[in-house]
Amino acid sequence: MARKPASSPSSDDLGIDEALQRAQAHWNAGQADQAELFCQRILAVWPGHADALHLLGIMAHAYGNLDLALQHVRQACLAPRAPALYFSNLAEMCRQRGLLDEGEQAGRRAVALEPGQAVAWNNLGIILQEAGKLEESAVCLERVVALQPDYAEAHNNLGNTYKLMGRLDKAAARYEHALALVPDYAEARSNFAHLLCDLGRLDEAAEQARRAIDINPRCADAYVNLAGVEMGRHRHAEALRWLDSLLTSMPGHGNGLIARSKCLRRLDRIEEALDSARQAAATAPYSAEAHNVLGQALQAAGRFDEALACFDKAARLPGTAMGTAAVNRADLLAEIGRGAEAAAVYQQVLAADPGNVSAWAGRVDQKDYAAGDPEIAQMEALLATGAVQGLDERINLHFSLGKAYMDAGDGPRAFHHLGEGNRLKRATFTFDVEATGRWMAEIAETFTPALLGKFKGASSDLPVFVLGMPRSGTTLVEQILASHPQVHGAGELRVLQSLVSGMGNYPAAAAQMTPDEAARLGEAYLAQVAPLARGRRHVIDKMPANFMHAGLIRLILPNARIIHCRRDPVDTCLSCYTKLFAAEQRFAYDLAELGAFHRAYDALTAHWRAVLPQDRYMEVEYEAVVDDLEGQARRMVDFLGLPWDESCLSFHRTTRPVRTASLHQVRRPIYATSAGRWRGHADHLQPLLRALGLASPR
Known part of the structure; x- marks a missing residue:
């Protein structure tokens, strides 16, 4: 009778206990195939054997087959005397799969069976953290560090919970404790970097994230956190480089895909942002943050119904992104003119979480x-x-x-x-207002009448550029004109700025263009903007900062109309100073710099007034619109070559998305209370008045 190979035991050769011991020994020795054979032989004799199933689950998990691992460990936990360890491992596997409710149940069963098991409390604490049950998470993790004070991972996890609770001082202490125990703990350094970024200590944050990557180049969240630092510095291209480096080696990393979508959205690469967000949601279908970020990308793409559906889904999923998604939903409702619904959502969020600052910001803007x-x-x-x-x-x-x-x-x-x-x-x-002023003066010197008459550019008269200082009435003018049935308001487009960035040394590069290059630039602009017109006669690009490029517009799109919005300089600057802009407006956060920037802007736009043709360049005074809405509206409509339409006078009833800082103002009839309001605050505005050359209030 032939002898059976030692690697293929049967119940006749070995007892169940000895077979299990050999399976475990083979697994510990790195011999997975032999370990699996022993486990399968045990199950052939004793179907449902909990220990064999658990070991198969551990092996499947180690080799990246999470679904198979869950199948095995779930079955192991059905055994009448399944130990706490099995439930603890099931809890962690469920967490990794995004099954937080099932994971929480398994975790609670584990600690009930063995209250002194630190690992089980740690796993439950992480699940509760990800489910947004932060107070309970902190209780669990505090218990872990009490049971095992030298458990560095538990200190790190507790730091994560405290950070999500907004208790950054306590979080910092836990990360520092974890690093004191294990100085080469890459994940703790990465998390500490994230916290330092939140505190605005960006240089220290970058150093910690880089050290984490040096310690462990596969510490994925360190790349995400370093990208977050670079986004905090407004260096989005550098942030994208770190994220692409991560995703090259880990293409399905959920947090990396989420961060990449955010970064691409800030770079105005919306379709790519959508693609990354969709990948994130597919990779982590139970992740509230993935669906929240997908909603943001859809919102940026103008697909509002789909965006609202994503925010709704994210707000229903467990996790710490629930409140963020609800606020994003409210912000979008406000953007599309559904203010009452937005207000109700802000109220709901604040009732559940009175410390939600984003919800406060939305509510304050409305009220x-x-x-x-x-x-x-x-x-x-x-x-x-x-x-x-x-x-x-x-x-x-x-x-x-x-x-x-x-x-x-x-x-x-x-x-x-x-x-x-x-x-x-x-x-x-960092911002150098004097260098910015010199650059604007260089623009004026470059765009001479001779240069402006040199090229024909692209012939279309589709685009209308509404530009000027932020808070000077650009949104109001766009809303009035976009109420006309032959005009589409496309909002603040970055297309022209992107073309300028691609030219290299601007403005000198503009003077060196050939006629063909000018025409190609104009056509490149039209290729991106024309589809937005939706069959209408004109499309408005309301990027205020395009005031810097009015001369370039004349070169590449000579038939485009340009409307420059002007407002009392002190009112304009005061309005900028009172607003936390979503986009970069670096000149806006210091009164003296605001004044200096406005003077440079004023000099540049005076140049445009002198050199651009009046049939293509007009100026509109905000105060004149307030005093005589119909007269100024008729003047602008006539400038666009359109017949008059009474709907322009009911601009506040026009249903269209408004994404600027003035979105609530243009939902109301025109009012005069903002004109001259600076005079009541002159004592607080002395640095601004001096910078504007106004020695005393006028």
């Missing part, structure tokens, strides 16, 4: 405050108690309080908060 409003005291308490520790959140809250106090007529308190918010924001970036 007019009176003195003594209890909501002002609630926001003050968030700052005073230290409940809000992240830099971006503190900045946001200061701006919200500044606006609320301004509404309530309390100038000193308003400017206290505006001053602090602007100071904190200004400290996050």
Whole structure:
């Protein structure tokens, strides 16, 4: 009778216990095939044997087959006397699959069976953290470090929970404790980098993230966090480089795909942002953050119904992104003119989480405050108690309080908060207003009448450029004109700025163009913008900063109309100073720099006024529109070569997305209260008045 190979045991050769011991020994020795054979032989004799199933699950997990691992360990946990370890491992596998409810049940079963098992409490704490049950998570993880004080991973996990709770001081202490225990703990350094970024300590954050990558080049979140630092520095191309490096080696990394979508959206590469977000949602179908980011990308693409559906889905999924998704949904509702629905969502979020600063910002933008409003005291308490520790959140809250106090007529308190918010924001970036002024002067010197008459460019008269200083009435003018049935308002497009960036040494490169190059630039602009017109006669590009490029517009699109919006300089600058812009407006966060920038802008636009033809370049005074809406609206419609339409006078009823800082103002009939409002705050505006050359209030 032939002897059976030792690697193929049967129940006749070995007892179940010995077979299991050999399976475990082979697995420990790295001999997975032999270990699996022993487990399968055991199951052939004893179907449902819990220990064999559990070991098969561990092996499947180690080789990246999470679904098979879950199948085996779930079955193992059905055994009447399945130990706590099996439930703890099931909990962790469920977490990795995004099955947080099932994972929580398994984790609670594990700690009930063995209350002294630190690993089980740790796994449950992480699941509760990801489910957004942060107070319970902290209790679990505090228990872990009490049971096992030298458990570095638990200190790191507890730091993550405290960070999500906004208790950044406690989070920092836990990360530092973890690193004191294990200095080469890459994940803790990466998480510490993320926290330092939130605190605005970007150089330190970058150093920690780089050290994490040096320690472990496969520490994926370190790449994501380093990209976050670069985005905080407004260096989006550098951020993208780090993310692409990560995704080259780990193409399905969920957090990497989410971060890449955010970065591409800031670069205005919307279709690519959509692609990354879709990949993230497919990779992690139960991730609230993935669906939230997909919603943001769809919103940027103008696909609002799909975006709302994604935000709804994200808000229903467990996790810490629930509140963020709800606020994003409210912001989108406000953008598309459904203000009452947006207000209700903000209220719901704040009822559940009174410390949600983004919800406060949305609510404050919608509301007019009176003195003594209890909501002002609630926001003050968030700052005073230290409940809000992240830099971006503190900045946001200061701006919200500044606006609320301004509404309530309390100038000193308003400017206290505006001053602090602007100071904190200004400290996050470098900006040289004098160099910017010299650059604008160089633009004026380059675009001479001789150069402006040199090329024919692309012949289309489709585009209308509405430009000027931010907060000078550009959104109002766009909304009036976009109410005309033959005009589409496309909002703030980055197309022209992208073309300028591609030219290289601007403005000198413009003077060196050939006629063919000028025509190609014009056609390149039209190729991106013409589809937005949706069959209408004109499409408006309302990027205020295009005031720098009015001369280039004349070269490459000589038949385009340009409407320059002007407003009282002090009112304009004050309005900029009171607003935390979503886009980069680096000149806006210091009163003296605001004044210097405005003077450079004023000199450049005076040049355009002198050299551009009046049938293609017109100026509209904000105050004139306020005083005589119909007269100015008729003047603008005539400038576009269109017949008059009465709907232009009912611009506040026009249903269209508005994404600028003025979105709430243009939903209301025109009002005059913002004209000359700076005079009541002149004492707080002296640096601005001096920079504008106004020695005393006018």
